[in-house]
Amino acid sequence: MRFFLHDKRGIVGIEFKVDNRAEPPYSMRSNFYILTEINQIDDLSRKLGKFIREEIFEVESLV
Template sequence: MPQPSVKIQKIWLDDDDSFFELNLDFCTGHCSVNINIFTDNEELEKLREGVMDFSSFKQKEFLWTAGEDVENVSHFLSMRFFLYGNRGYVGVEVTADNKLESPYSVRATFFLVTVLSQIDDFTRKLGSFIKGEIYELESLIQSFEQ
């Protein structure tokens, strides 16, 4: 059975649950990256709304970033959703940088290829995640054009 390419888990919450740390695990057939980021529901809602607009064809592509791609920050994560080919496939370009010092630093850029229905599944689960109905999310099963 195919495994989800994206797993998100809340690993730390502040006292009023408005700010938290997430563990994101991305896995493709060729690589896997695990990164922790600090964020809040407002930023996750921007991700959800942007992906929903993309999946309903209101945008040709959507880019979401967390953190900054500069020195002296805790992380950088970028997810770009775009149409891949003309058969209903969606590409997701992921760039993850943990911004740690060598030898612990990791920077990776890779792509996931999935179908539009998986994008809808992702936004539905992300909505439940934001509402606090679930604390772990698994989604985006990969598809490959033959």
């Protein structure tokens, strides 16, 4: 994960580089980013934690 400032109004970006390190044909790589307000980072980290622990299976957009 890499955090970057998108603009000076408090919008930050989070870049994800994901690799499951599996053997072909099951190997997958993904590179994506999301933009969010700086005050939404706590909510995002809570949702990502639930996603990693498989308590939820999708991360909905932030409100």
